[in-house]
Amino acid sequence: xxxxxxxxxxxxxxxxxxxxxxxxxxxxxxxxxxxxxxxxxxxxxxxxxxxxxxxxxxxxxxxxxxxxxxxxxxxxxxxxxxxxxxxxxxxxxxxxxxxxxxxxxxxxxxxxxxxxxxxxxxxxxxxxxxxxxxxxxxxxxxxxxxxxxxxxxxxxxxxxxxxxxxxxxxxxxxxxxxxxxxxxxxxxxxxxxxxxxxxxxxxxxxxxxxxxxxxxxx
Ligand SMILES: *[C@@H]1O[C@H](CO)[C@@H](O)[C@H](O)[C@H]1NC(C)=O
Numbered sequence: 001x002x003x004x005x006x007x008x009x010x011x012x013x014x015x016x017x018x019x020x021x022x023x024x025x026x027x028x029x030x031x032x033x034x035x036x037x038x039x040x041x042x043x044x045x046x047x048x049x050x051x052x053x054x055x056x057x058x059x060x061x062x063x064x065x066x067x068x069x070x071x072x073x074x075x076x077x078x079x080x081x082x083x084x085x086x087x088x089x090x091x092x093x094x095x096x097x098x099x100x101x102x103x104x105x106x107x108x109x110x111x112x113x114x115x116x117x118x119x120x121x122x123x124x125x126x127x128x129x130x131x132x133x134x135x136x137x138x139x140x141x142x143x144x145x146x147x148x149x150x151x152x153x154x155x156x157x158x159x160x161x162x163x164x165x166x167x168x169x170x171x172x173x174x175x176x177x178x179x180x181x182x183x184x185x186x187x188x189x190x191x192x193x194x195x196x197x198x199x200x201x202x203x204x205x206x207x208x209x210x211x212x213x214x215x216x217x218x
Contacts, residue, residue, distance in 0.1 A: 018101060022178040025099040032092035033179065039085040040186045044194040047078050051139040052201075060140070067140040068132065075135035089168065089183055096179035103176040111173030114166045121163025124152045134160065138205050161191040 027033065051074070054060045060070030126134050128150060132142045152159035165188045172180025 021101050022099055022181070025097040025177065026179045026182060027096055030092065030095045030179065032088055032095065033183075036085070036088040036092040036183055037186060039081070039088050040183060041190055043078070043081050043085055044190045046081065047074070047136060048194060048197055050074060050077075051136040054136075055139040067142055071132045071135060071137045071140045071142060075131050078135055089180070090171070092183065093172070093175050093177050093180050096175075096177040098176040099178050102173060102178060107173050107176065111170045111175075113170070114173065115170030118163040118166030118168075118170055121152050121156060121159040122167065125159040125163065128153065138202055143206065143209055158191070158195060161195065165191060 050060075054070065054074070058067075058070075060073060061067045064070045064073055128148045129144070131137075132140070133144050133148075137143070152163075156162050165184060168180065168184035168187050172178075172184055
């Protein structure tokens with residue numbers, strides 16, 4: 001097979017051209033852009049620090065009188081922070097430019113599909129996990145009886161995070177504003193690192209529980 005370098009070079013030029021057009025429409029100094037970015041970075045850091053503090057000191061359990069109430073308090077806080085983040089994201093996008101490259105019916109339709117699928121993943125995983133399962137209950141000693149394997153966990157390991165990222169990308173494509181892609185990328189990036197931090201910890205909590213269970217049986 002002859003490798004068609006001209007074709008490849010053409011494609012690369014075209015992609016560079018697209019990236020140029022997209023980045024031209026991003027205003028990093030736009031109102032709320034940095035605020036949105038800070039919210040996106042702050043939230044996962046916040047809940048990981050608070051959850052670990054709870055795990056080691058039980059300060060929320062002591063404050064509220066029970067692990068369950070402590071977890072609900074953290075859940076409400078994370079939920080509100082999430083709403084604030086989403087509102088700032090939308091506000092930031094309002095002041096950004098639409099790019100002709102994204103402003104097409106096809107891109108918009110892809111956006112609607114991503115937003116729809118993303119919301120299904122988020123809502124169905126909340127439904128499966130319940131409030132304490134969704135909001136770090138394991139750090140309070142509230143563990144799930146068994147690993148959930150039903151939908152959406154049969155199509156995604158982290159439906160909450162993946163669904164959320166998809167929703168941000170979807171909203172961005174619907175708006176046609178490339179600035180949203182930068183913010184959505186940071187959502188993905190933060191979740192990616194949060195998972196690196198959370199997964200080993202959760203695995204350890206559960207394997208300790210399983211060991212204790214096995215010990216009780218013997
Ligand atoms: C996941 O579960 C849903 C609902 O039970 C089912 O319809 C779907 O086919 C499953 N998907 C996979 C990939 O197993």
